[in-house]
Every structure is written in C-alpha cells, then in structure tokens.
Amino acid sequence: MALYEIHTHAELRRYKTHVCSKATLIQIFCLLLTIIPPFFVAYRSEGFYKKIEFYQEQPVIHFKHQVIIFIQLKNDYVTWSTLKNFNQLHMGHVRLPVVKSREEDMNRDGILDHLKFQLDMPMADSEEVLGVTLILIFDYKLRKFVSLDMDCMAYVQHSTIIPGAALQFVGDLKFHQSEPLIHKGADRRFKEEIISSSSVHASDFDLHDIFEKYSRRNMSTSLAQTYTTWITGRGAKKPFTIKATINYPQETLLYAPGFWQVIKFAWIQYFSVLAVFMYLVGKMRTFIFQNQLVTTIVQRPWTKIP
Incomplete structure (x- = not known):
C-alpha cells in the first residue's frame, strides 16, 4: 500500500x-x-x-549695479565704472554713459530669471571702437539644500579689426565649484568685494590681478553659452551700444551629504x-x-x- x-x-x-x-x-x-x-x-x-551627492536648484541672483567698462579705440581707450576710485585712477579717459538694466521673473515663481542690460557710451564721430571689456557684479545665493552667499561676476571681452557700432550678446551665468558645498551652516567665505570700492591703489583695479584672485576661489561664476553679435556702421553722433541678456539658469550642484x-x-x-x-x-x-x-x-x- x-x-x-x-x-x-x-x-x-x-x-x-x-x-x-x-x-x-x-x-x-x-x-x-x-x-x-x-x-x-x-x-x-x-x-x-556617498562622499559627494548632487541636487538641482535655481540660484537667487541679483545684479548689484556695479560695472566696469573698457572700450578700446584705435589709438586710445575710454572707460567708466560705478566705482569712484576707479574713475579717479583713469581720469582723462572716463566718459559718462547711459546705463539701463532690469531683471525679470518670467515664470512668476519669485526667482529672477535673467538680466537685461544696456549701456550707451557717447563717442565722437572720428573715434573707432575696436574692442570691449565689460565686468558686471552680482549677488549669488543658494538656499534650497545648502546656504551659500557670495559675490560673483560676469566677464565679457570682444575685439576685432573692424570698427563697431554695437556689441550684443546673450549668455548664461554658470556656477563653478572646485569643492563640494557644505551641507550645514552658512557659507559666506566669498561674500566680499571682488573689486575693492574703497581702495586707492592702482593694483587693486588691475584686471589681471582681479581675474587671478577670482580664479583662485573655490566657487565662482562665469558666462557660458555666449552668443555675440558685433554690429558695424555707427551713424553720426550715435553712441556705442552694448546690449546684454544674462540668464540665471538652474544649476546642478555638488555637496557633501550629512x-x-x-x-x-x-x-x-x-x-x-x-x-x-x-x-x-x-x-x-x-x-x-x-x-x-x-x-x-x-x-x-x-x-x-x-
């Protein structure tokens, strides 16, 4: 069975x-x-x-209305800045432009999306513009995951052998970091003047020294995806015009997790x-x-x- x-x-x-x-x-x-x-x-x-993690955030950026402009002529140059001591050091070459700027929040989320900037520099009919150097200073903040507060800048330089009537460009103010962001506390190491407004020393306004000091920072910004248009044929009694659109894009940021x-x-x-x-x-x-x-x-x- x-x-x-x-x-x-x-x-x-x-x-x-x-x-x-x-x-x-x-x-x-x-x-x-x-x-x-x-x-x-x-x-x-x-x-x-995980030693390093990343997240995305659109930074809070404000234009500080600080400007340095150099316009290279055929045998001379014209300059101007919002910094009084800078203008005094370049006495004889300073010319007062008309400056217009506005920042816009296109998607109405409470965070500014870009800067519209225009500068009209009066020029004599005999003067020929062959190059432009422009520095704009911004206040830059991160708040979503880490707390970062710093001053940063956008730098544009253009030169040519053809005299111009206007320079137009569009670019993104991109964040650069050589170390991860800290995950707690407030980081204000770079909340200092990039160009000293109170200095009376010419070396503090030297562009090479400014860029060298700025490049040593662990966190900075620069213009990327820049599209430049050089317009020729300046009319009689017309100023030289700079028109810029600087976007504040969302960033992918590295940080050290807690x-x-x-x-x-x-x-x-x-x-x-x-x-x-x-x-x-x-x-x-x-x-x-x-x-x-x-x-x-x-x-x-x-x-x-x-």
Missing part, C-alpha cells in the same frame, strides 16, 4: 554548554565572522557611503553583504554543532536536562 506524507513539523534542538568552553569560543568567532567581514567587503567594493543621509544609504550596502554572511556562517555553525565537532549538551523537545 502506497505511503504519503500527511504532516511535517520542524524539530527544535538546543545546544547547551558552559561559558568557558570551546563551543562558546566557536559561537563568538561565528558572531564576529558574521558582523565584521561584511563591513570590509562593502567598504572595499566602493560605494559603501551623517544621516550617509547612514541611510550605507546601511543598505552593509545589509546586502551581511545577509550572505549570515546564511553561510549559519550553515557552518549548524554543521559544527550537529556533528558535535565541539562538545555540547543536546536538548531535544522530549528530553530534559537535569
């Missing part, structure tokens, strides 16, 4: 021993073998925890390796005790240990 399985159940066996015994040492060794190696495996395999964000990601890496070690070490421990490779007292459900 054929047999069939009608019921099954697991049998619980308890292995007991004294504290000072080989079995106890084996148990401690298995515990350490389960917990410690997964940490080193996860760490050495890269990606155990402790809880690191742990939230790291424990998954550790647990994925720990699960494998728990299974393998569990099998090894069961083999040792089942085969009595170390002496223990085996207690089955129907036996009692006196």
Whole structure:
C-alpha cells in the first residue's frame, strides 16, 4: 500500500554548554565572522557611503549695479565704472554713459530669471571702437539644500579689426565649484568685494590681478553659452551700444551629504553583504554543532536536562 506524507513539523534542538568552553569560543568567532567581514567587503567594493551627492536648484541672483567698462579705440581707450576710485585712477579717459538694466521673473515663481542690460557710451564721430571689456557684479545665493552667499561676476571681452557700432550678446551665468558645498551652516567665505570700492591703489583695479584672485576661489561664476553679435556702421553722433541678456539658469550642484543621509544609504550596502554572511556562517555553525565537532549538551523537545 502506497505511503504519503500527511504532516511535517520542524524539530527544535538546543545546544547547551558552559561559558568557558570551546563551543562558546566557536559561537563568538561565528558572531564576529558574521558582523565584521561584511563591513570590509562593502567598504572595499566602493560605494559603501556617498562622499559627494548632487541636487538641482535655481540660484537667487541679483545684479548689484556695479560695472566696469573698457572700450578700446584705435589709438586710445575710454572707460567708466560705478566705482569712484576707479574713475579717479583713469581720469582723462572716463566718459559718462547711459546705463539701463532690469531683471525679470518670467515664470512668476519669485526667482529672477535673467538680466537685461544696456549701456550707451557717447563717442565722437572720428573715434573707432575696436574692442570691449565689460565686468558686471552680482549677488549669488543658494538656499534650497545648502546656504551659500557670495559675490560673483560676469566677464565679457570682444575685439576685432573692424570698427563697431554695437556689441550684443546673450549668455548664461554658470556656477563653478572646485569643492563640494557644505551641507550645514552658512557659507559666506566669498561674500566680499571682488573689486575693492574703497581702495586707492592702482593694483587693486588691475584686471589681471582681479581675474587671478577670482580664479583662485573655490566657487565662482562665469558666462557660458555666449552668443555675440558685433554690429558695424555707427551713424553720426550715435553712441556705442552694448546690449546684454544674462540668464540665471538652474544649476546642478555638488555637496557633501550629512551623517544621516550617509547612514541611510550605507546601511543598505552593509545589509546586502551581511545577509550572505549570515546564511553561510549559519550553515557552518549548524554543521559544527550537529556533528558535535565541539562538545555540547543536546536538548531535544522530549528530553530534559537535569
């Protein structure tokens, strides 16, 4: 007559021993073998925890109405700045332009999207403009995930052998970083004047020194995706005109994540390796005790240990 399985159940066996015994040492060794190696495996395999993370944010940017303009003529130059000491150092070459600027929030989200800038420099009919150097200063803030407050600038230079009547350009004010942003606290290391407004030293207004100092900053901005148009044929008694549109785009920013964000990601890496070690070490421990490779007292459900 054929047999069939009608019921099954697991049998619980308890292995007991004294504290000072080989079995106890084996148990401690298995515990350490389960917990410690997964940490080193996860760490050495890269990606155990995140050292750098990124997020996206549209910065809060405001034009500070600080300008330096150099216009290169055939045998001379014309300049002007919103900085009084700069104008005094270039006395004889300073000419007062008409400046118009406005910032617009196109999508009505409370964050400005771009700057419209126009400068009209009066010129004599005999003067020929062959080059332009323009510096605009901005206030730059990040608030969504990190707190950053700094001064930054946009720099444009254009030169040609053909005399011009106007320079028009469109560009993005892009953020540059050589280190991750800090995840907590306020970062105001670069909240200082890029060009000193109170200095009386000519070296503080030298463009090379200004750019060299600015390039050493860990966080800065520059114009990118710049599209320039050089217009010729300036009419009689017409000024030289600069028209600019500077966009404030959304940025992808790198930052150093905080402790809880690191742990939230790291424990998954550790647990994925720990699960494998728990299974393998569990099998090894069961083999040792089942085969009595170390002496223990085996207690089955129907036996009692006196």
